[in-house]
Amino acid sequence: MSSVITTEDVHLYYGETEALHGINLNFEKNEITALIGPSGCGKSTYLRCLNRMNDLIPNTTVTGSLKLNGQDIYSPNTDVVNLRKRVGMLFQQPNPFPLSVYENVVYGLRLEGVKDKQRLDERVETTLKQAAIWDEVKDSLHKSALAFSGGQQQRICVARVLAVEPDIILMDEPTSALDPISSAKIEDTLAAIRSDYTIIIVTHNMQQASRISDKTAFLLNGNLIEFDNTEKMFMRPDRQETSDYLNGKFG
Amino acid sequence: MDKDNIQVRLMKSSKATREDYFGKTICYVCIGLITVLVGCILYFITSRGIATFTQNHVKLGQFLSGTNWNPGMLDSHGNPEVGALPMIVTSFGVTILAALVATPFAIGMAVFMTEISPKRGTKLLQSVTELLVGIPSVVYGFVGLSVIVPTVRHIFGGTGFGILSGTLVLFVMILPTVTSLSVDSLRAVPVHYRQASLALGATRWQTIRKVVLKTATPGILTAIIFGMARAFGEALAVQMVIGNAVLMPTSLVSPSSTLTSQLTTQIGNTVMGTMQNNALWSLALILLLMSLVFNLVVRVIGNWGKHKYES
Numbered sequence: 107m108s109s110v111i112t113t114e115d116v117h118l119y120y121g122e123t124e125a126l127h128g129i130n131l132n133f134e135k136n137e138i139t140a141l142i143g144p145s146g147c148g149k150s151t152y153l154r155c156l157n158r159m160n161d162l163i164p165n166t167t168v169t170g171s172l173k174l175n176g177q178d179i180y181s182p183n184t185d186v187v188n189l190r191k192r193v194g195m196l197f198q199q200p201n202p203f204p205l206s207v208y209e210n211v212v213y214g215l216r217l218e219g220v221k222d223k224q225r226l227d228e229r230v231e232t233t234l235k236q237a238a239i240w241d242e243v244k245d246s247l248h249k250s251a252l253a254f255s256g257g258q259q260q261r262i263c264v265a266r267v268l269a270v271e272p273d274i275i276l277m278d279e280p281t282s283a284l285d286p287i288s289s290a291k292i293e294d295t296l297a298a299i300r301s302d303y304t305i306i307i308v309t310h311n312m313q314q315a316s317r318i319s320d321k322t323a324f325l326l327n328g329n330l331i332e333f334d335n336t337e338k339m340f341m342r343p344d345r346q347e348t349s350d351y352l353n354g355k356f357g
Numbered sequence: 358m359d360k361d362n363i364q365v366r367l368m369k370s371s372k373a374t375r376e377d378y379f380g381k382t383i384c385y386v387c388i389g390l391i392t393v394l395v396g397c398i399l400y401f402i403t404s405r406g407i408a409t410f411t412q413n414h415v416k417l418g419q420f421l422s423g424t425n426w427n428p429g430m431l432d433s434h435g436n437p438e439v440g441a442l443p444m445i446v447t448s449f450g451v452t453i454l455a456a457l458v459a460t461p462f463a464i465g466m467a468v469f470m471t472e473i474s475p476k477r478g479t480k481l482l483q484s485v486t487e488l489l490v491g492i493p494s495v496v497y498g499f500v501g502l503s504v505i506v507p508t509v510r511h512i513f514g515g516t517g518f519g520i521l522s523g524t525l526v527l528f529v530m531i532l533p534t535v536t537s538l539s540v541d542s543l544r545a546v547p548v549h550y551r552q553a554s555l556a557l558g559a560t561r562w563q564t565i566r567k568v569v570l571k572t573a574t575p576g577i578l579t580a581i582i583f584g585m586a587r588a589f590g591e592a593l594a595v596q597m598v599i600g601n602a603v604l605m606p607t608s609l610v611s612p613s614s615t616l617t618s619q620l621t622t623q624i625g626n627t628v629m630g631t632m633q634n635n636a637l638w639s640l641a642l643i644l645l646l647m648s649l650v651f652n653l654v655v656r657v658i659g660n661w662g663k664h665k666y667e668s
Contacts, residue, residue, distance in 0.1 A: 190557065213554070217557065
């Protein structure tokens with residue numbers, strides 16, 4: 107097993123406030139890692155360090171070492187645009203563009219300058235099938251993506267991320283705005299693509315974490331409390347806080 | 358006993374209900390007055406404006422397509438010389454050209470204020486646009502007269518008066534309108550569209566071009582139409598630089614006259630009820646109809662935007 111992303115002693119400051127107090131986490135290739143913890147524990151903040159989405163928030167400082175295949179993510183030489191092509195992201199709120207389903211999926215490919223109609227068509231069909239939404243949208247590919255339900259929109263967004271073929275997909279509570287049936291479909295999609303992608307998923311839903319992830323990291327107040335195989339973590343956590351959180355004593 | 362009491366109280370209207378009616382009545386009275394006022398204005402301008410055609414028996418086609426403007430005089434066929442085409446062409450000319458020139462600048466400023474430098478850029482440019490709005494049009498006209506007209510004369514020859522000078526003055530005048538409305542429509546683009554685009558590896562410029570501007574297009578078009586409406590209706594500043602000769606414009610620097618400038622310069626020289634006066638009212642009617650058209654276009658664009666993005 108080789109680590110795709112290694113992070114060491116990650117601190118993040120919003121102005122003067124320290125939101126992450128030194129986090130060490132490594133992510134293995136083709137595994138699903140779940141980040142769990144109560145609201146405000148810094149799991150989304152940490153996730154957004156990995157594709158530098160925190161750059162968009164003014165006054166944010168990140169220190170420590172974050173490496174993608176050995177390349178420093180925060181090095182001034184790192185091209186953020188290329189980084190984000192390799193580290194895709196799925197957001198909490200389904201956020202398709204106000205364009206057709208087709209144009210949503212090919213958005214990233216068009217950015218790269220792909221013009222070959224056949225290749226675009228092929229990517230659209232493949233990724234929409236991977237995202238388990240093809241049957242629902244195949245007859246209305248040129249309809250606005252906003253015309254679909256939240257769960258369908260989120261799966262269109264999954265296809266949109268898959269279309270650029272990233273190595274890693276970050277998911278920031280991708281099912282928390284969805285109904286249980288749509289959530290289950292997203293989870294099915296994750297199961298279907300897990301062999302090809304490295305997935306890091308932030309979730310509030312501990313059942314979800316236990317169902318889909320290989321490893322789980324528990325964060326609390328900006329600290330990493332425990333990081334282990336999901337099965338071990340849910341059955342025999344080492345730390346008392348983890349046990350308390352998993353048993354619903356707080357959070 | 359108790360029960361009766363409650364029934365009696367329920368049948369009587371409470372103080373709050375009466376106040377509610379009172380407030381509603383005030384609203385309806387105000388709305389009614391304004392509606393009547395608007396109706397009166399429409400009726401007045403229309404009745405005056407069509408007098409040229411009903412009383413003076415000018416043919417509508419002749420009025421809209423004739424190129425000689427000399428109300429009160431008869432041409433060789435014995436028809437009154439009231440061809441408004443030169444003014445219509447000039448009005449549309451300055452309006453469209455001013456919008457064409459102003460739009461790129463306005464969009465550039467709006468993008469800078471919302472996407473590139475939301476904090477400092479907004480502070481600086483906001484005050485600039487507010488300042489531009491606050492300057493009275495006579496001042497614009499005066500600056501145009503003493504700076505733009507001589508410059509145009511120097512560079513292009515002729516008198517310097519004409520569509521080009523009018524365009525340049527109007528460009529500055531409609532810039533703040535188009536800019537601030539464009540800023541509003543760019544701000545209305547949800548943040549998560551930008552995030553989604555950036556997270557897919559788009560650069561900031563690609564995000565602006567492919568997502569932000571695309572989503573804001575109906576709003577920006579509306580902003581441009583509002584700017585055009587302002588340019589079409591502007592009288593004083595244009596009148597000072599356009600030359601005020603009712604001639605078909607032969608070039609951008611030939612003296613001409615817009616509908617509005619003709620109205621401001623001539624309305625004091627005519628007597629109510631005469632042919633000359635009626636002809637001017639017909640010009641006013643055209644202005645009125647055009648502003649209705651502009652409003653209609655704004656509506657259509659708004660509906661189109663809603664239809665396109667919210668369904």
